[in-house]
Every structure is written in C-alpha cells, then in structure tokens.
Amino acid sequence: MAESTSRSIAIVGGGVTGLTAAWRLHARGHRVTVFEQADRLGGAVTTVARDGWLIESGPNSMLESPQLDALVDELGLGAERLYAAPAAKNRYIVRDGRLVAAPMAPHRILTTPLFSWRAKLRLFAEPFTRARVRPADVSLAAFVRGHFGQEIVDYAINPLVAGIYAGDPETLSTKYAFAKLWEIEQTHGSLIRGQIAAMKQRRARGEKPAARIVSFTRGLQTLPAALAAKLPAGAIRTRTAVVSLSSGQPWKVVSRRDGLAATDEFDAVVLALPAPALAQLSIGPAGETPLAALARVDYPPVASLFLGFRREQVAHPLDGFGALVPAVEHRSILGVLFSSTLFPGRAPEGHVALTVYAGGTRQPDLAQLAPDALRQRVLADLHDLLEVHGSPVFTHTTFWPHAIPQYNLGYERFLEAMTATEDRHAGLFIGGHVRDGISVANCIAAGERLADAAVRHLAR
Numbered sequence: 001m002a003e004s005t006s007r008s009i010a011i012v013g014g015g016v017t018g019l020t021a022a023w024r025l026h027a028r029g030h031r032v033t034v035f036e037q038a039d040r041l042g043g044a045v046t047t048v049a050r051d052g053w054l055i056e057s058g059p060n061s062m063l064e065s066p067q068l069d070a071l072v073d074e075l076g077l078g079a080e081r082l083y084a085a086p087a088a089k090n091r092y093i094v095r096d097g098r099l100v101a102a103p104m105a106p107h108r109i110l111t112t113p114l115f116s117w118r119a120k121l122r123l124f125a126e127p128f129t130r131a132r133v134r135p136a137d138v139s140l141a142a143f144v145r146g147h148f149g150q151e152i153v154d155y156a157i158n159p160l161v162a163g164i165y166a167g168d169p170e171t172l173s174t175k176y177a178f179a180k181l182w183e184i185e186q187t188h189g190s191l192i193r194g195q196i197a198a199m200k201q202r203r204a205r206g207e208k209p210a211a212r213i214v215s216f217t218r219g220l221q222t223l224p225a226a227l228a229a230k231l232p233a234g235a236i237r238t239r240t241a242v243v244s245l246s247s248g249q250p251w252k253v254v255s256r257r258d259g260l261a262a263t264d265e266f267d268a269v270v271l272a273l274p275a276p277a278l279a280q281l282s283i284g285p286a287g288e289t290p291l292a293a294l295a296r297v298d299y300p301p302v303a304s305l306f307l308g309f310r311r312e313q314v315a316h317p318l319d320g321f322g323a324l325v326p327a328v329e330h331r332s333i334l335g336v337l338f339s340s341t342l343f344p345g346r347a348p349e350g351h352v353a354l355t356v357y358a359g360g361t362r363q364p365d366l367a368q369l370a371p372d373a374l375r376q377r378v379l380a381d382l383h384d385l386l387e388v389h390g391s392p393v394f395t396h397t398t399f400w401p402h403a404i405p406q407y408n409l410g411y412e413r414f415l416e417a418m419t420a421t422e423d424r425h426a427g428l429f430i431g432g433h434v435r436d437g438i439s440v441a442n443c444i445a446a447g448e449r450l451a452d453a454a455v456r457h458l459a460r
C-alpha cells in the first residue's frame with residue numbers, strides 16, 4: 001500500500017538483497033533507483049540456459065522461508081516454483097573414497113557406516129552434557145569437537161561447511177556463522193536436546209518439520225528478473241557503479257557509467273554490496289572510506305563447473321542431492337550436486353548434469369587453475385567417486401574470485417564497522433550477505449529488513 005509521502009531512495013547493488021529492498025520500498029509508494037555495476041541483475045544468482053542445459057553458475061537452490069513464499073505469491077511465480085525431487089532426500093558424504101549415505105533420521109545413526117562405534121557412542125552420550133558457560137566465541141570445529149568429538153567434525157561438520165560456505169570449520173565463528181547452534185547451547189547445553197525441543201515446538205505450532213528446497217522451472221534467475229520487472233521504467237541503472245556518497249539532506253550519490261560521472265540526490269541510501277565494494281566506497285564529505293576494514297573479510301575464490309554427460313557415462317544412480325567431500329579425504333573437489341536429479345529440466349533427454357565446486361578456504365589455488373587443468377582434476381575425482389567415464393559432452397565453468405564471505409572468528413569487528421557507519425550517517429542502511437547471513441533466503445530477509453529500516457527512518 002502506498003504511504004502518504006513518497007520519498008526517494010538509492011539502492012546500491014542489484015543482487016537479491018538490493019532488488020528485494022527496492023521492490024518492498026516501491027510497493028510502499030517510494031521512488032527507488034537501483035544502481036548495479038554489472039550489465040545484468042541478480043548478483044551471485046546467475047542462471048544460463050544453453051543447448052538444452054540449464055546452468056546455475058552461482059546458487060543452485062534456495063531454502064523455503066515465509067518471506068520467500070510471500071514474494072513468490074506477490075510476484076505471481078507460484079506456477080513456476082519447483083520443489084526438490086523426492087530422490088534428492090539422500091545426501092552423500094565421501095568416506096574412505098566411497099559415497100556413504102548420510103543418516104537423515106536419528107535411528108539411521110545406529111547403522112550408518114559413516115561413523116565409527118566410538119563416534120556413535122559420543123553422539124548418544126551428548127544429551128547428558130551439562131550446560132557450559134562460554135566466555136567467548138569459539139571456532140565451529142572446537143565447538144562441535146567439545147560436544148561430539150573429532151570424527152564428527154571430520155565427517156559431518158567439515159563437509160557440511162564446505163557445502164554451505166566453501167569454508168573451514170577451524171576458522172568459522174560459531175556465534176556468527178552458526179548462530180542457531182550457539183543459541184541452542186546457551187539455552188539447552190546439549191545440542192541434541194535443544195534440537196529435539198525445537199522440533200517439538202515446531203510441531204506444536206503446526207509448522208513443517210524442515211524447510212523445503214526450492215527453485216523455478218527456468219532457474220533461480222526467475223526471482224531477481226521478476227523483482228526487477230515489477231519496478232517502474234527507469235528505476236534500474238545497470239552498468240552504473242556507485243563510487244561515493246555524501247551524507248546529509250539530501251544524500252548525494254556519485255555514480256559512473258561508461259567513464260561518465262553523474263550525481264543524483266536521494267532521501268536515503270541502501271547499500272546491498274559485497275565487502276570489497278563496501279570497503280572501497282567513499283562515504284562522507286572528505287572522501288573517507290569508513291568501511292575500509294571490510295577489505296580484510298576472508299572471501300576465498302570458488303570455481304563452479306557444470307558438467308553434462310550422457311546417462312550411460314555415469315554408473316552411479318545419482319539418487320540424491322549430491323555428495324560432499326571431507327578435507328581428510330584429500331580430494332580436489334569440495335562437493336558435487338546431482339543437478340538433474342534435484343530439479344527437472346536441467347539436462348536434455350538421456351543426459352545428466354553435475355555441478356562441482358572446487359577451491360574455497362580449503363584449496364583456494366585450485367579454483368584459480370587454468371580451466372583445462374581444473375577440469376582434469378575434477379574428472380579424476382568424479383571417475384573415482386561416481387564412476388564417470390569419458391569426457392563431458394557439455395561444460396560451463398564459472399570462476400568466483402570472491403565467492404562467499406567467511407564469518408570467521410573476530411567477524412564482529414566487521415559488523416561493528418557497519419553499525420558505526422550507519423550510526424554516523426542518518427539515512428544510510430547496510431545489509432546483505434556480508435551482514436545478514438549468506439543464503440539467498442537470508443538475503444531476501446535482509447532486503448525486507450533494509451526496506452523496513454529505511455521506511456521507519458523516512459517516517460520520522
């Protein structure tokens with residue numbers, strides 16, 4: 001619904017965070033301008049359709065959330081929404097060079113070959129853990145080791161973190177990267193008792209036991225494209241990088257397009273940018289860069305390889321979401337998604353599609369190998385793990401120089417820098433994957449939060 005006084009807001013960054021904020025502000029009657037330095041919108045969300053293949057170069061899927069459901073309805077995308085195929089329920093983890101199904105229900109832990117008896121005993125003893133008082137944040141690995149022992153770190157947490165962050169549990173902060181686990185320990189002591197209590201609460205509230213995995217028939221790009229299509233003509237400026245802001249009433253936003261500078265005035269500014277861009281941004285009258293510290297956020301490179309094969313080239317049934325590889329297995333790949341099992345329409349008839357990730361905190365140099373050398377390393381792993389034979393019939397490689405920010409120990413200094421900058425400059429709002437969580441669902445929630453904050457400020 002339009003609000004009484006329409007105000008002008010600059011949104012810097014045309015990824016999921018910026019576009020969600022823009023749509024929310026526009027829907028409330030404000031005038032928005034989205035500045036995006038690239039020639040396309042969506043940021044990390046990048047779907048490519050080519051020769052019958054549907055490639056997700058960035059994120060492959062999203063987790064369902066109330067905000068996502070609401071957006072899908074408002075944007076009229078219900079008919080295009082896809083939920084992950086039932087077969088994708090299985091998740092594999094590599095142990096001793098073989099794919100082992102991860103135990104997805106508590107009773108499966110007893111029989112799984114993924115963990116030794118010693119590790120299973122530690123798991124079953126954990127609910128009797130006494131509550132502990134932690135004076136300070138610890139790494140995720142240290143946190144989980146304290147509850148379950150090293151084997152669970154090696155064969156559950158390490159691969160999980162490779163799949164989510166392309167990161168390393170020895171350096172990731174529990175408090176910032178896995179805030180829910182941190183809170184459960186604070187309130188229940190035992191993580192298992194806490195999870196059971198949370199499950200019971202969800203059931204009592206009539207909520208689904210777990211969020212579903214979602215995409216669209218034409219891929220994730222559908223979401224940013226639909227958000228952008230809802231904005232009025234002229235609201236989006238692609239190939240336009242914002243270089244400086246000066247605060248005040250009004251805000252002055254200096255941008256560059258094709259080497260030409262332009263200055264525009266706004267009532268408020270939303271920054272939905274990656275850390276390196278925030279670090280460079282001059283904010284204030286004298287060219288200050290108050291977010292310069294964010295240049296030190298750890299953002300390891302990742303290579304994403306989408307590989308297409310004829311079905312008969314792959315012996316593995318590909319009956320799952322994919323496989324994650326623990327660091328102790330000493331492989332080149334972090335994991336592989338069975339993309340054509342996950343959602344229909346990802347590969348031509350008679351073919352399968354795999355998406356492989358390499359690099360990350362574990363092996364940043366690998367992501368930067370020449371494409372042919374990287375492909376050989378990846379194919380060697382796929383041959384051993386999935387019995388993939390021969391060369392792919394289709395390849396699409398994407399290199400992400402700064403893929404995902406690592407919420408490592410000490411991350412609070414970056415969060416504090418963002419809060420301090422907002423506090424110093426009324427009408428400035430900062431958010432997105434650097435601050436609000438790294439998943440697409442987190443970024444949708446971030447866009448909503450930023451829009452609400454801007455509206456509250458403008459109503460004063």
Ligand SMILES: Cc1cc2nc3c(=O)[nH]c(=O)nc-3n(C[C@H](O)[C@H](O)[C@H](O)COP(=O)(O)OP(=O)(O)OC[C@H]3O[C@@H](n4cnc5c(N)ncnc54)[C@H](O)[C@@H]3O)c2cc1C
Binds near residue numbers: 038043058063440
């Ligand atoms: C390889 C990969 C796989 C992933 N897999 C998943 C997954 O499966 N599921 C999941 O939920 N999440 C996944 N993620 C994470 C998720 O995709 C991102 O965290 C999220 O999309 C980030 O959205 P954002 O809008 O905050 O930032 P971005 O998407 O980074 O958008 C920021 C935008 O700002 C623009 N910009 C930069 N500087 C300027 C400037 N000076 N002026 C104007 N514009 C500028 C950039 O060009 C960019 O478009 C993955 C990420 C990557 C890289």
